[in-house]
Amino acid sequence: QVQLVESGGGLVQAGGSLRLSCAASGRTFSSYDMGWFRQTAGKEREFVAAISRSGSSTDYADSVKGRFTVSRDNAKNTVYLQMNSLDPEDTAIYYCAADWRAWTALRQRPNEYDYWGQGTKVTVSS
Numbered sequence: 843q844v845q846l847v848e849s850g851g852g853l854v855q856a857g858g859s860l861r862l863s864c865a866a867s868g869r870t871f872s873s874y875d876m877g878w879f880r881q882t883a884g885k886e887r888e889f890v891a892a893i894s895r896s897g898s899s900t901d902y903a904d905s906v907k908g909r910f911t912v913s914r915d916n917a918k919n920t921v922y923l924q925m926n927s928l929d930p931e932d933t934a935i936y937y938c939a940a941d942w943r944a945w946t947a948l949r950q951r952p953n954e955y956d957y958w959g960q961g962t963k964v965t966v967s968s
Contacts, residue, residue, distance in 0.1 A: 844868050844940045844957045851936060851962030854928055858966070862923040864938030864959055871919040872896075875941045877955055878912060878923045880934035880964075887937070889950040891923060899945055905931075928966045935961040 845867040854860050864876070878890040891912040892901045900912050909928075914921040921938055939955035948954040 844871065844874060846938050846940060846957055846959035848936065848938050848959045848962040851964045853965045853967065856929055856966055856968050858928050859924070859926045860928065860964060862925065862936055862938075862962060862964075864921045864923075866919045866921070866940065868919075871940075872916040873942060874957075875943070875945055875949065876912075876914060876921040877939045877941060877949060878921075878936060879939060879952055880932075880936045881961075882934045887952045888934075889952075890936070892949045893921060894945045901949060903950070925964070928964075930966045930968045933964060933966045935963050937961045 846864055848864045850862040872895055875894050877892040879887045880890050881887040889903050890906055893912045893914050897914050909926050911924040938959045940957040941955045
C-alpha cells in the first residue's frame with residue numbers, strides 16, 4: 843500500500859511558477875507509475891501528467907504541454923510537477939496518484955490509479 847501527500851500549492855499570479863511535490867510512503871515507490879490530476883468544483887477530475895516508474899516515459903495533457911514538467915526521485919520517494927507560465931485556467935486542486943500497472947494506455951483515466959493523495963490547492967490570479 844502507498845500513502846501519498848501533496849504539497850507546494852498556493853496562490854500565484856498569472857505567468858508565475860509553482861512546483862508541486864508528492865511524497866510517498868513505503869519502500870515500493872519505484873514500482874508505481876505516477877500521475878497528476880486536477881479538479882475544479884463541479885467538474886470531473888482531469889489528467890495533467892504521468893511518469894513511468896523508472897522516469898523514462900512521460901505523458902502530458904495537451905493543455906499543459908510545454909508549460910508543465912513531471913519528474914520523480916525514487917531515492918526520495920517523491921514525484922514533482924513543475925508548473926510554469928501559469929494561467930487562471932490552471933486553478934484547481936491538484937492530486938497525485940499511483941498506478942501499479944505498467945504504463946498502460948489508460949494512464950490518463952483516473953480509474954486506472956490505485957492510490958490518491960489528499961490534494962493541494964493551486965490558485966492563479968489574473
